[in-house]
Amino acid sequence: MEGVRRHTLVVLVEDRPGVMNRVMSLFRQRGFNVDSIAVGHSEQPGLSRMTLVVQGDDRTVEQVTKQLYKLLEVIKVTDVTGENLIQRELALVKVAANERTRGDIMRLVSEVYRARIVDAAPDTLVIEVTGPSEKIDSLITLIRPYGIKEVARTGCVAIERGSGSVAVRVEDAVA
Amino acid sequence: MVVQTNETETDRRAEPTPAARPSNGARVLCRALQREGVRVIFGYPGGAVIPLYDVLPEFDIHHVLVRHEQGAAHAADGYARATGRPGVCLATSGPGATNLVTGIATAMLDSIPLVAITGQVPQAVIGTDAFQEIDITGITLPITKHNFVVRRVADIGPTIQQAFHLATTGRPGPVLVDVPKDVLLAEGELAPPEPVQLLGYRPTIVPHRRQIRRAAEVLRAAQRPLILAGHGILISGATEELVRFAERTQIPVGLTLLGIGGFPGSHPLCLGMVGMHGFAHANRAIHEADVIVGIGMRFDDRVTGRVSEFAPRAQIIHIDIDPAEIGKNVETAVPVVGDAREALLALLDELEPLRHDDWLAQIASWRKRPASGPVAPTGELAPQYVVERLHALTEGRAIVTTDVGQHQMWAAQFYTCDIPHQWITSGGLGTMGFGVPAAMGVALGRPDAEVWAVVGDGGVQMTMFEFGTIVQERAPVHIAIINNGYLGMVRQWQELFHNRNYSETPISSPDYMLIAQAYGIPGRRVTRPEEVDDAIRWARSIDGPTLLEFVVNQEENVYPMIPSGGSIRDMIEEEA
Numbered sequence: 001m002e003g004v005r006r007h008t009l010v011v012l013v014e015d016r017p018g019v020m021n022r023v024m025s026l027f028r029q030r031g032f033n034v035d036s037i038a039v040g041h042s043e044q045p046g047l048s049r050m051t052l053v054v055q056g057d058d059r060t061v062e063q064v065t066k067q068l069y070k071l072l073e074v075i076k077v078t079d080v081t082g083e084n085l086i087q088r089e090l091a092l093v094k095v096a097a098n099e100r101t102r103g104d105i106m107r108l109v110s111e112v113y114r115a116r117i118v119d120a121a122p123d124t125l126v127i128e129v130t131g132p133s134e135k136i137d138s139l140i141t142l143i144r145p146y147g148i149k150e151v152a153r154t155g156c157v158a159i160e161r162g163s164g165s166v167a168v169r170v171e172d173a174v175a
Numbered sequence: 176m177v178v179q180t181n182e183t184e185t186d187r188r189a190e191p192t193p194a195a196r197p198s199n200g201a202r203v204l205c206r207a208l209q210r211e212g213v214r215v216i217f218g219y220p221g222g223a224v225i226p227l228y229d230v231l232p233e234f235d236i237h238h239v240l241v242r243h244e245q246g247a248a249h250a251a252d253g254y255a256r257a258t259g260r261p262g263v264c265l266a267t268s269g270p271g272a273t274n275l276v277t278g279i280a281t282a283m284l285d286s287i288p289l290v291a292i293t294g295q296v297p298q299a300v301i302g303t304d305a306f307q308e309i310d311i312t313g314i315t316l317p318i319t320k321h322n323f324v325v326r327r328v329a330d331i332g333p334t335i336q337q338a339f340h341l342a343t344t345g346r347p348g349p350v351l352v353d354v355p356k357d358v359l360l361a362e363g364e365l366a367p368p369e370p371v372q373l374l375g376y377r378p379t380i381v382p383h384r385r386q387i388r389r390a391a392e393v394l395r396a397a398q399r400p401l402i403l404a405g406h407g408i409l410i411s412g413a414t415e416e417l418v419r420f421a422e423r424t425q426i427p428v429g430l431t432l433l434g435i436g437g438f439p440g441s442h443p444l445c446l447g448m449v450g451m452h453g454f455a456h457a458n459r460a461i462h463e464a465d466v467i468v469g470i471g472m473r474f475d476d477r478v479t480g481r482v483s484e485f486a487p488r489a490q491i492i493h494i495d496i497d498p499a500e501i502g503k504n505v506e507t508a509v510p511v512v513g514d515a516r517e518a519l520l521a522l523l524d525e526l527e528p529l530r531h532d533d534w535l536a537q538i539a540s541w542r543k544r545p546a547s548g549p550v551a552p553t554g555e556l557a558p559q560y561v562v563e564r565l566h567a568l569t570e571g572r573a574i575v576t577t578d579v580g581q582h583q584m585w586a587a588q589f590y591t592c593d594i595p596h597q598w599i600t601s602g603g604l605g606t607m608g609f610g611v612p613a614a615m616g617v618a619l620g621r622p623d624a625e626v627w628a629v630v631g632d633g634g635v636q637m638t639m640f641e642f643g644t645i646v647q648e649r650a651p652v653h654i655a656i657i658n659n660g661y662l663g664m665v666r667q668w669q670e671l672f673h674n675r676n677y678s679e680t681p682i683s684s685p686d687y688m689l690i691a692q693a694y695g696i697p698g699r700r701v702t703r704p705e706e707v708d709d710a711i712r713w714a715r716s717i718d719g720p721t722l723l724e725f726v727v728n729q730e731e732n733v734y735p736m737i738p739s740g741g742s743i744r745d746m747i748e749e750e751a
Contacts, residue, residue, distance in 0.1 A: 014375065018312070063502070063503060075374055
């Protein structure tokens with residue numbers, strides 16, 4: 001579709017039971033596509049920070065944003081898509097490895113991807129890798145021929161470079 | 176409706192005095208409701224809410240015992256639409272709660288301030304699939320503006336306050352409050368009210384001045400402007416401002432189905448309903464307009480038809496309190512977020528008188544009402560004629576509720592409404608079975624008004640058990656069944672688009688006169704045009720509920736019609 005691209009949205013929500021459910025229900029109901037979602041505490045007590053990676057044209061993303069704002073617990077939605085973004089995802093990858101392949105895999109992931117081996121067993125290795133989602137995709141593609149057993153990914157989190165901030169102060173929001 | 180006050184009963188209730196009994200969650204809930212001004216509740220008892228029913232008689236709140244919880248939700252909805260005050264319904268946990276769902280969804284799609292209170296199993300057994308346990312907050316997530324589970328007595332007061340605040344402010348909508356039984360039973364007192372502070376909820380009421388100026392500029396330059404007025408006019412009470420605005424700027428007004436009554440239907444600038452079954456001249460005006468001002472409406476598909484061919488020459492100014500509606504369905508040149516009345520007042524400040532004589536003359540030349548007459552081509556009674564006579568004999572002053580389908584469209588076309596809140600219909604969800612219970616709610620909220628439920632033979636059979644409630648309440652609802660022996664609107668689509676394949680649309684009816692008799696409702700059956708006036712007069716002379724059955728032409732169609740997904744070029748104006 002024309003104009004469809006990947007958008008990264010940072011959503012600050014009140015940390016209350018059922019908030020995730022409301023957000024995901026909204027996406028399901030309105031047919032918005034979500035590539036990944038990552039949630040954790042923010043710098044503000046009582047506020048969680050969600051990082052959503054969604055596919056859509058600008059109009060769809062605008063609609064996503066407006067619909068999110070209709071949820072009571074949603075405090076702020078910021079589309080941080082752009083050059084100025086630091087994006088990171090963490091993945092744990094369990095890959096088949098034997099005496100013959102182990103050395104190759106270890107060299108590849110440590111030299112090219114600066115990934116770490118966090119577990120070694122006679123027939124598997126567990127790789128820990130951090131970076132932009134594309135980097136993780138690329139690592140997985142590269143080691144797939146060795147036989148991937150499991151992949152666990154956190155989903156992307158993101159923050160803007162420089163002094164700009166999406167943060168809100170709860171007191172400001174109330175005022 | 177006056178609550179019966181019987182001296183001896185009052186005395187009996189007064190002992191022991193409510194004050195002397197320890198306060199519990201149930202009493203706190205009732206007090207919290209009273210504090211919100213609640214006078215009528217539509218509900219149905221059950222295990223989880225027995226503690227609430229135990230204390231309800233202590234309070235000056237009139238409880239209407241419905242026959243099915245769907246009726247409670249629709250009645251509360253009708254009450255809200257007719258009075259402008261929030262409607263309240265109450266159900267027990269499990270099936271009681273799920274029976275509310277259609278009513279809550281109806282209120283959601285039409286932005287109705289509804290507060291639904293549901294009982295829940297005790298917190299100790301939540302999550303165990305206990306008897307009559309259901310996750311009603313999960314179920315109603317997408318059909319409420321917000322919902323709550325109350326976990327402590329201390330939270331009841333603030334939650335009820337928030338629920339009413341949310342239901343009635345901004346874009347109104349239904350709010351559900353789920354209360355576990357142990358919370359109703361726990362001891363506690365109602366804390367004094369505190370200002371409602373919701374971090375993520377601050378609707379924009381007053382529109383941005385710059386946007387108003389931009390809208391005014393666009394309107395000044397317009398040659399063929401048109402207002403499309405929706406439900407937001409009624410919700411914000413902006414009828415007077417809209418009339419002043421339209422008159423000053425000489426801009427004609429088309430109405431959405433839910434906008435009916437928001438601008439006087441007989442006003443010379445009123446074009447009547449637009450959209451799928453809107454008047455041809457109104458839809459032509461949309462097609463030719465160079466500027467369209469949508470106010471408190473959402474460019475629903477029943478209004479626009481095929482979006483790519485909707486209003487092809489028009490720049491759109493869209494005024495709505497819900498920013499998510501702006502740009503959702505149509506491209507907007509000037510977005511204005513705010514309350515309809517505030518926006519109109521601001522526009523009145525900006526705009527000097529304008530004239531559009533040629534444009535108005537052009538529209539007048541297209542003006543033609545859909546055909547109506549007492550007799551259908553087959554010689555039978557025409558449904559449109561029934562509605563026309565009802566309009567004439569009630570002098571257009573009745574509050575009319577409807578179900579959904581052909582009769583609804585005929586009522587919208589032929590019962591011209593000049594008064595706000597006299598037209599009560601399920602628009603967004605299109606809920607059959609709405610008319611009768613909604614009329615019941617209207618009668619309870621507006622005892623001064625004459626109330627007519629114009630319903631079809633399909634819809635009435637979905638909720639006619641509420642006749643029992645109407646009789647028990649002595650609610651003076653006149654029920655007019657337009658009986659054509661079909662699920663008429665679907666039959667019409669089958670006729671026009673599915674080769675007359677009348678699959679499962681012929682529907683039988685019981686003998687409505689016997690039904691009426693069984694409930695103790697005076698009833699009459701009308702089969703000929705010359706009987707219509709007399710029957711309506713007779714019903715109006717009766718102080719209490721009545722039932723009229725109009726046996727009408729079976730295969731009458733609603734025209735004009737723009738087929739679903741079509742444009743004005745596809746409009747069918749009348750019978751081929």
